Amino acid sequence: MAKNKTLVLHSRPEGMLREENFQVVEREVPAVKQGQFLVRVHFASLDPGIRNLLAESSGYWVPTSLGEPLNTNMVGEVVESQHTDYRPGDLVAGTGALQEYTVFTPGPMTWKIDSGSRLPLSNHLSILGATGLTAYFGLLDVGKPVAGETVLVSAAAGAVGSAVGQIAKIRGCRVVGIAGGEEKCRRVIEEFGFDAAIDYRNKDMAQLMTAIGEHCPNGVDIYFENVGGIQLDAALGHMNSGGRVPCCGMISQYNGEGGAAMHNLFNIVAKTLRVEGFLCHTYSEQFPEALRDLEQWVAAGQLNHREHIEEGITAAPGVFVKLFTGENQGKTLVKVLSD
Numbered sequence: 001m002a003k004n005k006t007l008v009l010h011s012r013p014e015g016m017l018r019e020e021n022f023q024v025v026e027r028e029v030p031a032v033k034q035g036q037f038l039v040r041v042h043f044a045s046l047d048p049g050i051r052n053l054l055a056e057s058s059g060y061w062v063p064t065s066l067g068e069p070l071n072t073n074m075v076g077e078v079v080e081s082q083h084t085d086y087r088p089g090d091l092v093a094g095t096g097a098l099q100e101y102t103v104f105t106p107g108p109m110t111w112k113i114d115s116g117s118r119l120p121l122s123n124h125l126s127i128l129g130a131t132g133l134t135a136y137f138g139l140l141d142v143g144k145p146v147a148g149e150t151v152l153v154s155a156a157a158g159a160v161g162s163a164v165g166q167i168a169k170i171r172g173c174r175v176v177g178i179a180g181g182e183e184k185c186r187r188v189i190e191e192f193g194f195d196a197a198i199d200y201r202n203k204d205m206a207q208l209m210t211a212i213g214e215h216c217p218n219g220v221d222i223y224f225e226n227v228g229g230i231q232l233d234a235a236l237g238h239m240n241s242g243g244r245v246p247c248c249g250m251i252s253q254y255n256g257e258g259g260a261a262m263h264n265l266f267n268i269v270a271k272t273l274r275v276e277g278f279l280c281h282t283y284s285e286q287f288p289e290a291l292r293d294l295e296q297w298v299a300a301g302q303l304n305h306r307e308h309i310e311e312g313i314t315a316a317p318g319v320f321v322k323l324f325t326g327e328n329q330g331k332t333l334v335k336v337l338s339d
C-alpha cells in the first residue's frame with residue numbers, strides 16, 4: 001500500500017480550467033487518527049463547485065493549496081478504523097482528499113451505505129448521493145413546488161438538473177429544461193420526461209427570452225438555477241408573482257466568465273420573488289428520509305439518471321474539464337479502485 005495515486009492542484013487556473021492545472025502524484029497512504037477511518041476508494045465525484053476552491057480565496061469552503069489534493073465526495077470500503085461506528089468492510093460515502101486510499105473524518109456528507117442496497121455503489125455518489133440530495137432539497141424545500149406550476153430548470157440534461165425536472169414531474173408540475181445542443185435537449189424530453197426543452201447554445205439574451213416565453217406561456221413559478229449569467233437574467237424576466245428561484249449553482253461563472261449585465265433584477269421586487277441559495281450538506285439530518293424517497297423513485301422507474309464514469313485517477317483532470325465544456329454526459333465520476 002505504499003503507492004497511493006493522488007490528484008493535486010499543480011497551478012491555479014486562470015480563466016477556463018485546463019488539464020495542466022492538475023497533477024497525479026504518488027503519496028504515502030495517510031495515517032489514521034482517532035475518530036477517522038481509512039477508505040479504499042471505489043468511485044470519486046467531480047463536482048463543478050470544486051472549481052471555486054481552486055482560486056486563492058473562494059468565498060466558499062477552504063481553498064485548495066498548490067501541491068495539495070483536491071477534496072471531494074467519494075464512496076468506498078473501510079480498510080482500517082479508529083472510529084467506533086465504522087468497521088473494516090463497511091461501505092461508506094464521505095468526503096476527503098482525492099486519492100486511492102483516503103482518510104474520512106466523519107462530517108455531514110459521511111454515511112454508511114446499506115450493503116443490501118440493490119443499486120450499484122456508484123449510484124451512492126450520484127442519484128443517491130449529493131446529486132440526488134441537492135435536487136431533492138433544492139426543489140422541494142427551497143422551491144416548494146405546487147402541482148400545476150411551471151418549473152424551469154437550467155443545466156437540465158446534467159446530473160442535478162435532470163433529477164430536479166423529474167422530481168418536479170412527480171410533484172405534478174409542468175417542467176421545461178434548458179440544455180446545450182439538440183442531443184441533450186432530446187434527452188431531457190425522452191429520457192428525463194420534461195415537457196419541453198430549450199437549446200441555449202447560439203442564443204443571445206433576446207432569443208433566450210423569446211424561447212422561454214414560447215415554452216412557458218403561463219410564466220415561470222420556479223426557476224431552478226444551475227448556470228447563472230444570461231440564463232438567470234432571461235428566467236427572471238418570465239417569473240410569475242410569488243415565484244421562487246432556488247440557487248443551486250452558477251457554473252457559467254466558475255471560470256471567471258459569464259458575468260453578464262443583468263436586466264431583469266427588478267423583477268425580484270416587482271414580482272415579490274424569493275431568490276434563495278442553498279447547500280446540500282446543511283440538510284444532512286434529513287438525508288435518511290430523502291434517500292428513501294429517491295431510492296423508491298429510482299426503483300419505480302420514475303427517476304432516471306446517467307453516470308459519466310471514466311477509469312482511474314489519471315483520468316480525473318480531463319473529466320473535470322468536461323464539466324465546463326458540456327462534454328460530460330451525466331453525473332461525472334472516476335472509477336478509482338473498484339474491481
Ligand SMILES: NC(=O)c1ccc[n+]([C@@H]2O[C@H](COP(=O)([O-])OP(=O)(O)OC[C@H]3O[C@@H](n4cnc5c(N)ncnc54)[C@H](OP(=O)(O)O)[C@@H]3O)[C@@H](O)[C@H]2O)c1
Pocket residue numbers: 047048049130131134155156157158159160161178179180181184226227247248249250251252253258278279280281322323324325326327328330331332
Ligand atoms: N448547492 C449545492 O449544494 C450543489 C451541490 C451539487 C451541485 N451544485 C451545482 O449544481 C450545478 C450542476 O452540477 P452537476 O454536478 O449536476 O453538473 P452537470 O449538470 O452534470 O454538468 C455541468 C453542466 O453544466 C453545463 N455548463 C457548463 N458550463 C456552462 C456554461 N458556461 N454555460 C451554461 N451551461 C454550462 C453543461 O451542460 P450543457 O451541455 O447543457 O451546457 C454541463 O454538462 C452546478 O452549478 C453545481 O455547482 C450545487
